[in-house]
Amino acid sequence: xALSRLASSSSRSADLLKPLCSAISLRRPISTDxxxxxxxxxxxxxxxxxxxxxxxxxxxxxxxxxxxxxxxLMRRMEIAADSLYKAKLIRGFCHLYDGQEAxxxxxxxxxxxxxxxxxxxxxxxxxxxxGGTLLEVxxxxxxxxxxxxxxxxxxxxxxxxxxxxxxxxxxVGAQVPxxxxxxxxxxxxxxxxxxxxxxxxxxANQGQLFEALNISALWDLPAILVCENNHYGMGTxxxxxxxxxxxxKRGDYAPGLKVDGMDAFAVKQACTFAKEHALKNGPIILxxxxxxxxxxxxxxxxxxxxxxxxxxxxxxERDPVERIRKLILSHDLxxxxxxxxxxxxxxxxxxxxxxxxxxxxxxxx
Amino acid sequence: xxxxxxxxxxxxxxKKILPAVSVLRSYSSAAKQITVREALNSALDEEMSADPKVxxxxxxxGEYQGAYKITKGLLEKYGPERVLDTPITEAGxxxxxxxxxxxxLKPVVEFMTFNFSMQAxxxxxxxxxxxxxxxAGQISVPIVFRGPNGAAAGVGAQHSQCYAAWYASCPGLKxxxxxxxxxxxxxxxxxxxxxxxxxxLENELLYGESFPVSDExxxxxxxxxxxxxxxxxxxxxxxxxxxxxxxxxxxxxxGIYAEVINLRSIRPLDRSTINASVRKTNRLITVEEGFxxxxxxxxxxxxxxxESFSYLDAPVERIAGADVPMPYAANLERMAVPQxxxxxxxAKRACYRSVPLAATA
Numbered sequence: 001x002a003l004s005r006l007a008s009s010s011s012r013s014a015d016l017l018k019p020l021c022s023a024i025s026l027r028r029p030i031s032t033d034x035x036x037x038x039x040x041x042x043x044x045x046x047x048x049x050x051x052x053x054x055x056x057x058x059x060x061x062x063x064x065x066x067x068x069x070x071x072x073l074m075r076r077m078e079i080a081a082d083s084l085y086k087a088k089l090i091r092g093f094c095h096l097y098d099g100q101e102a103x104x105x106x107x108x109x110x111x112x113x114x115x116x117x118x119x120x121x122x123x124x125x126x127x128x129x130x131g132g133t134l135l136e137v138x139x140x141x142x143x144x145x146x147x148x149x150x151x152x153x154x155x156x157x158x159x160x161x162x163x164x165x166x167x168x169x170x171x172v173g174a175q176v177p178x179x180x181x182x183x184x185x186x187x188x189x190x191x192x193x194x195x196x197x198x199x200x201x202x203x204a205n206q207g208q209l210f211e212a213l214n215i216s217a218l219w220d221l222p223a224i225l226v227c228e229n230n231h232y233g234m235g236t237x238x239x240x241x242x243x244x245x246x247x248x249k250r251g252d253y254a255p256g257l258k259v260d261g262m263d264a265f266a267v268k269q270a271c272t273f274a275k276e277h278a279l280k281n282g283p284i285i286l287x288x289x290x291x292x293x294x295x296x297x298x299x300x301x302x303x304x305x306x307x308x309x310x311x312x313x314x315x316x317e318r319d320p321v322e323r324i325r326k327l328i329l330s331h332d333l334x335x336x337x338x339x340x341x342x343x344x345x346x347x348x349x350x351x352x353x354x355x356x357x358x359x360x361x362x363x364x365x
Numbered sequence: 366x367x368x369x370x371x372x373x374x375x376x377x378x379x380k381k382i383l384p385a386v387s388v389l390r391s392y393s394s395a396a397k398q399i400t401v402r403e404a405l406n407s408a409l410d411e412e413m414s415a416d417p418k419v420x421x422x423x424x425x426x427g428e429y430q431g432a433y434k435i436t437k438g439l440l441e442k443y444g445p446e447r448v449l450d451t452p453i454t455e456a457g458x459x460x461x462x463x464x465x466x467x468x469x470l471k472p473v474v475e476f477m478t479f480n481f482s483m484q485a486x487x488x489x490x491x492x493x494x495x496x497x498x499x500x501a502g503q504i505s506v507p508i509v510f511r512g513p514n515g516a517a518a519g520v521g522a523q524h525s526q527c528y529a530a531w532y533a534s535c536p537g538l539k540x541x542x543x544x545x546x547x548x549x550x551x552x553x554x555x556x557x558x559x560x561x562x563x564x565x566l567e568n569e570l571l572y573g574e575s576f577p578v579s580d581e582x583x584x585x586x587x588x589x590x591x592x593x594x595x596x597x598x599x600x601x602x603x604x605x606x607x608x609x610x611x612x613x614x615x616x617x618x619x620g621i622y623a624e625v626i627n628l629r630s631i632r633p634l635d636r637s638t639i640n641a642s643v644r645k646t647n648r649l650i651t652v653e654e655g656f657x658x659x660x661x662x663x664x665x666x667x668x669x670x671x672e673s674f675s676y677l678d679a680p681v682e683r684i685a686g687a688d689v690p691m692p693y694a695a696n697l698e699r700m701a702v703p704q705x706x707x708x709x710x711x712a713k714r715a716c717y718r719s720v721p722l723a724a725t726a
Contacts, residue, residue, distance in 0.1 A: 116468070150501035159500040166467050166504065171491050177457050178492055181464020188420070188446065188470060211457025218452070 033061035037331060041266035042323075048248050050255035050284070053273040057265040061333050063109065067264050068324045068339075069346045071101040074125040075321055076347065077134060078294070081124065081141060085298045090141045093170075094155045096294040097125040099262075102320035103228055103288045104129040106267025107196060111275060114191060116164040118179040119198035121156035122228075122292075123168045126198070130165040132158065134350050173199060173206030176225060180212040180283075183223035194222040194278045196271070202233020204247045213283055217254055220282040224274045225251070227287045228261065234296040235305040248287035255281075261288030262318040291318065396577040404546035404578070405435045405567070408553040409473065411585040413443055416471060419557060420447040422462050423475030423512075432477050433513065433572055459485030459510075463492045466508040466562075473557060476512035479528045479566065493562040494537030509556045514542070514566035515654045516702055522690035527655030532564045533632040533664070539591055540632040542566045545576040548629055551589030559591065566631075594635035596642070600624035603648040603712050606639060606665055621716055631661055639665060640673045647678040648715040652703055657685035679715040684708055 038056050045052040078098040084090045097104070100122070107117070108129040119126050124137055132148055140147025141155055148158050149168075157168040166182060169175040179197025186193050203209065204227050216223045227247040231238050238245040248256030255277070259270040270286050277284045291314045295302025302311070328334055334342065399407075413419045420443075425432045427440040427450040440448040451458040455476065462472040476482045482489065489510060496504045515527040533540045539561055543549040549567070556563035581587060594606075600622035607628050624642050628635065643649050649669055651662030662683035669681060687701040 118464075148501075149499060149503070152501050153499045157499040159503045161500070161503045166464075167496075167500065169492070171487055174460060174487060174492055177460020177488070178464035178467065180457075181461035181466070182468050183464075184461055185465040185468030185470045188465070189468075208454075208456040208460060211452075211454035212460060214452060214454065215457055215461060219449075 033333075036060055037064070039265050039327060041269060042260045042263045042318075043266075045266070045270065046248070046258040048246075048251070048256040048285075049253075050257065050277065052257065053269050057269045059265060061331070064324060064328050064331070064333065065342075067105055067109070068321070068328060069343075070105045070129065071264070071321045071324065072343055073134070073346060073350055074098070074101045074104065074128060077128065077137060078124065080138075082294065082298065084138070084141065090155065090298075091143070092154055093121065094141070094298040095122040095296065096298070097122050097292065099293040099314070099320070100228060100230060100290045101125055102264040102267055102323075103198075103226075103261050103290055106264035107226070107271045109264070109268045110271035111196070112193070113163045114193040115275065116166060116179070116182045116186065116193070116195040117198070118166040118175045118182060118195065119168070120172065120175055120200060120203065121168070121170050122200075123156065123158050127158040127160060127165060127168070130160050130163040132160050132163075132165075173203040173208055175199060176203070176206070176209045177212035179225070180216045180221055180223045183216065183221040183278075183283075184219065187219075187221055192279065194224055194275050196224045196226050198226045198228055200233060201227060201229040201231060201238045201245070201247060202236070202241065204229075204250065205242055213251055213254055213285075216283040222278040223283045224271075224278050225254075225283060225285045227285065228290055229287055230290050230292045232292075232296070232305065235300065237305065246287075248285050251283070251285045254283050254285055256285035256287060258287045258289065261290030262314075262320045263323060264320060396579050397583065398575040398577050399546045399583075400573055400575050401543070401546050401549045401567075402433070402435055402572040404549035405553055405572075406437055406439075407583075408550045408557075409436065409439060410442070412554055412557040413439065413447065415585070416557075418469065419471045419473065420449065420465075421473050421475065422449045422451055422458060424451055424453055424477050426450060426475050431475075433569060435567075435572070436475070455481050455484035456488065459488040460492060462508055463488050463506060463562075466493070466506045467496070467504055469507075471507045471509075471557060473509045473511060476510065478517075478524055478569075479512055479514040480524050480526055482510065482512070482528065489532070489538070489562070489564070490535055494535050496537075497561065498537060505560050506562045507560045509553075509559075509563045509565055511553070511556075511565035512567060513569035513572075515568060516686070516691060516698070517569045519693060519695065519698065520691075521693050525691035527566075527653070527686065528564075529566055529631050529653065530655055530660045530664075532566075533634070533661060534659075535632075537562065538632060539563045539630070540566065541591065541630055542568075542628065544571070544597075544627050544629070545574075546578050547576065547582045548589065548595075548627070550578070550582055551587055552591070552629060554588045555591050558588065563591075589629070592630045592633040592635055594629055594638045595627045596624060596638070597627045598623070598625040600646065602646055603650060603715050604639070604642040604646045605650045605652060605708065605712070607652050607661070621712055623712060628661075634664065634668065636668045636672065640669060643669050643673050644676045647676055648712075649677070649681045650684060650708060650711045650715060651681065652684045652708055654686050654702060657683060657688055660685050682711045682715055684711055 037059050039059055041055045044055050075098050078096040085094045104125045136148040140149055143151040145151055156170045159167045176197045176199050179195050183195040229247055233241050248258045257270055260266045274284050274286055426436040427448045430437040459474055462474040465472050493506045493508055496506055516525040532538055541552045543552045556565050602621045604624045606626045624646055651665045653661045662685055666681040684703045684707050691701055692698055
């Protein structure tokens with residue numbers, strides 16, 4: 001089988017890396033340091049019908065390294081998926097999330113596994129942040145039984161019910177009423193937990209979203225509607241699809257918050273705020289200002305409706321992984337060299353089951 | 366389907382067959398009589414009482430006591446947390462119901478008629494029916510979608526369509542269609558207890574009809590199996606699926622003894638009962654209210670041709686609604702829905718082949 005062939009090559013490559021990883025030690029132990037560090041979000045929050053949370057976010061070295069690890073792994077996972085798709089090992093649709101990692105990671109840091117998340121088809125990284133493994137991701141993408149949906153779902157249908165991750169939905173906008181239904185059930189069961197229903201700027205104009213928001217507000221459901229605004233609904237820019245692209249205001253009677261979605265700490269702060277709000281007062285909208293580097297899907301080069309300058313500009317100015325890397329360096333938690341080694345170590349650990357390391361070795365750190 | 370003929374029969378030929386009817390009724394005069402409405406109401410009541418996860422959702426199910434009074438008294442008994450009046454937003458509330466089912470609750474979502482279910486059909490098919498398969502069993506969706514289906518009286522084209530064929534074609538759904546009070550109670554209870562999405566197609570014209578029910582049916586643990594049809598009336602000359610006890614009685618006068626099968630379950634279809642019956646009688650008439658093309662009768666015919674072809678002595682006939690949007694005028698509406706006479710004519714054709722096949726109405 002293909003995977004076992006890859007396994008032997010990975011163990012070969014893994015053996016080569018082992019001495020490298022242990023050779024350089026870090027100045028401070030990274031996994032246990034929880035001395036508080038305060039960081040400022042990139043920009044202040046903007047709100048509609050509610051207060052704004054503080055720009056100062058509490059964190060620590062452990063969390064910083066966790067964010068770095070998780071987002072860097074997600075970035076490489078998506079790039080690897082790109083290569084696999086081009087090699088025709090992944091079929092059908094493949095919607096990649098690179099650039100948007102901060103939303104998945106920041107959200108997870110603010111909540112527990114009792115809270116539910118439901119999203120659309122750009123779901124690989126959300127699945128991983130809820131505890132899914134890389135093996136489950138790649139096996140599912142390649143249609144294998146080891147996949148999270150045993151090969152029956154595909155890219156758009158990842159689920160992890162034991163972590164309250166409800167998919168993975170292909171019909172634009174459908175996940176929002178479903179998410180409000182999850183929130184209804186949480187309230188009905190008195191679980192003191194909330195649901196995050198993620199959708200894009202394209203789905204933000206769907207009628208069923210407003211139907212579900214209306215019911216959620218009437219019934220005070222603990223539903224948080226999160227618009228991952230990457231500014232393009234497939235190939236249509238937000239200003240061409242929405243008369244009012246201020247998605248955080250579109251809830252009208254429902255409060256909203258606009259958040260820098262490329263800043264994991266802003267996302268974390270906003271989600272903490274939203275959870276507290278939703279448990280007491282019902283639905284709230286979070287608009288995450290984010291960006292995807294890839295096109296809408298693998299069949300979209302992503303450059304017919306936006307300029308390459310725009311893409312490189314965002315990558316240089318606002319990249320979420322880069323932001324965390326800079327924070328780690330500026331707080332003197334590790335050197336550049338140490339971070340490079342650490343990343344390789346993280347990758348090696350994550351894929352030490354039967355996925356070829358070679359795929360990742362191709363990517364320059 | 367069974368309902369319409371009953372209604373028409375009662376209206377048109379009541380006097381002629383009254384003796385036959387009262388003979389039938391007095392046979393079971395010892396048993397209690399309940400209306401289909403009472404049967405559905407009691408089934409909902411009992412299932413809500415037995416399982417706190419069951420809740421009702423739909424337009425006018427609460428304070429209005431139900432658009433057709435099916436949910437009468439349930440708001441008072443179980444409170445507004447379990448009997449929820451929704452705004453007129455089928456896509457929204459159906460999605461919410463399915464999401465609640467994902468989490469583990471057991472919603473019973475009412476559509477005022479199944480015509481309005483088209484607004485929510487994406488959630489029924491893509492969010493409910495397919496999720497168990499797509500998630501390889503992680504997500505189960507124990508939801509029931511219920512409401513009146515098919516023609517009523519004089520409500521026009523947009524309020525009269527039968528959706529049995531549409532929903533029954535979809536893997537992942539179960540589709541039930543009760544006829545009498547026993548069916549209504551047993552099948553609704555089975556639907557609510559079922560871990561998969563069930564489309565429960567009622568009939569508005571039958572809600573007020575009374576049927577005898579035994580003590581067993583009235584017991585709160587009563588339940589009918591999904592996927593089993595019932596032989597309402599045994600016969601030997603022709604099999605009629607889905608419809609018209611009364612038609613069988615008319616046929617008896619002409620010496621044709623029809624075996625009438627009440628399908629109860631459209632998906633899964635009880636192919637074995639149907640085929641066993643056709644192997645006995647050698648002739649089949651399928652009757653339905655919905656449009657003829659790609660209908661339930663077409664599926665039954667295909668099943669019989671695949672499994673029992675050599676037993677057929679005559680081509681399978683389908684009696685269906687007219688291939689036209691339902692008209693309003695009473696005489697046109699009558700012509701657009703199968704009548705007892707249509708079934709009798711078809712049965713005679715199947716038995717004698719003496720009258721050429723009429724073009725489908």
